[in-house]
Amino acid sequence: MPGPDGWDDDVDGAVPFRPMSISEMLDGAIAGIRRRPRTTLGMSVAISTVVQVAGSVAAYFFVGDEARGEVTPDVLLDSIGAQVTLGLAGLVLSAYGVLLMAGMMAPILGRELLGLPVEQGRAWRDVRPRLGRVAATAGVVMVVPLLALLLPTLPFLLLLAAGAHPALVLLAGILGVPVGVGLMVWLYILLVQAVPAVVLERQGVGGALRRARTLSKGRWLRTCGTLLLALLVTVFMGFFALRIPFLIVELVAFGTKPEGGAAVAALAVDTLGRIVSWSVVLPFDAGVIALLYIDRRMRREGLDLDLRTRGRSAAALAGDDEGGEGFIDLWRPAPPPPPSGAPFTPPPGTTGFPTDPAMRTQPPPRPPHAPAPTAPPAPWTGQGPETNPAPGAGHPPAPGAGPGAAFGGGGDSAPGAGFAAGAQGWPGSEGGVGS
Secondary structure, rough: EEEEOOEEEOOHHHHHOOOOOOOHHHHHHHHHHHHHHHHHHHHHHHHHHHHHHHHHHHHHHHHHOOOOOOOOOOHHHHHHHHHHHHHHHHHHHHHHHHHHHHHHHHHHHHHHHHOOOOOHHHHHHHHHHHHHHHHHHHHHHHHHHHHHHHHHHHHHHHHHOOOOOHHHHHHHHHHHHHHHHHOOOOOOOHOHHHHHHHHHHHOHHHHHHHHHHHHHOOOOHHHHHHHHHHHHHHHHHHHHHOOHHHHHHHHHHHOOOOOOHHHHHHHHHHHHHHHHHHHHHHHHHHHHHHHHHHHHHHHHHHHHHHHHHHOOHHHHHHOOOOOOOHHHHOOOOOOOOOOOOOOOOOOOOOOOOOOOOOOOOOOOOOOOOOOOOOOOOOOOOOOOOOOOOOOOEEEEEEOOOHHHHHHHHOOOOOOOOOHHHHHOOOOOOOOOOOO
């Protein structure tokens, strides 16, 4: 529906201009990729290539001494511990790439929400001033849950490494592993919305983490359910739909036990398959995180209602400058109201009220060429003539006068006697001016 000053905010975009359901957030992430494929897929290909190539190089050089000369499935299966470690490291790097991509997807989907154009390179220009903070915030969001996982499971790992009694190892694992996994999931979901806040609100690392906790308050289960459904879609798209064709090509072309140069080629095909699959699922997961942030802003702070109220002025502010700061200003949260009883402090730069605390007790300065203020006339006390009496207003009685004094009579005269006495001075009356 159009805003109060004519801005039609029901734009035909990928993001609904209202609080979204879980299915709408999943659909919005896919629609954002479909509407802006060059922007979204270009950034995801770059991130996925770095992550997957790093994982393949690590697998080639660090999975046992035999893997340096020959990479075969038998050698890799002989190094189960190293494979698990590399697999977990690959998942951590991929999750870090998702968070980086969420910071880049946030301005794209934010402009889709307002119906603004997203030209090539626009998202990069929005993210570039805060790229270092985005990387640092994503790192904190990853490290804090991993530390929460490590602390409860540390006794289990120490007992396992020391070769303690199997019963003690089993008890430590039963008690520590579920607690660690629970803490890791809880903290990740609590802090995951910090990365979009860095880009759209221009927050620092600490401010973004506080904003994430504020936005997640009371909606942790809904956020967890949304991310869990996104994970299921990721597994289906990333492995079954996109990865299996490359595995089939690898088996048909190189067999189950490639050797020498064939092994390296098989590893290259496998790496290419992972790059393609992650390049598709990465912007989807990142888009869901960005839409979670936008949805929480609408539900908790009424962002959609604020933009509807501002109407065309919000649309003009979003596209008024080439640097994109007008668009960013729309996402900055309003300052909190002052505490009860606190003196009012006007924003800096405003006119009509001094900003210096020493001058706030003085009246505001008069504009140039304005007449000096005059004191109000004193009330008439009955002594002497009244200056500028109001039309039709009677005179108030003098101090000590009776009821008829207001009409010219004395204090002891009968009501209405003042009319007769005053009539002598009227024109045409006896003893008056006209006599």
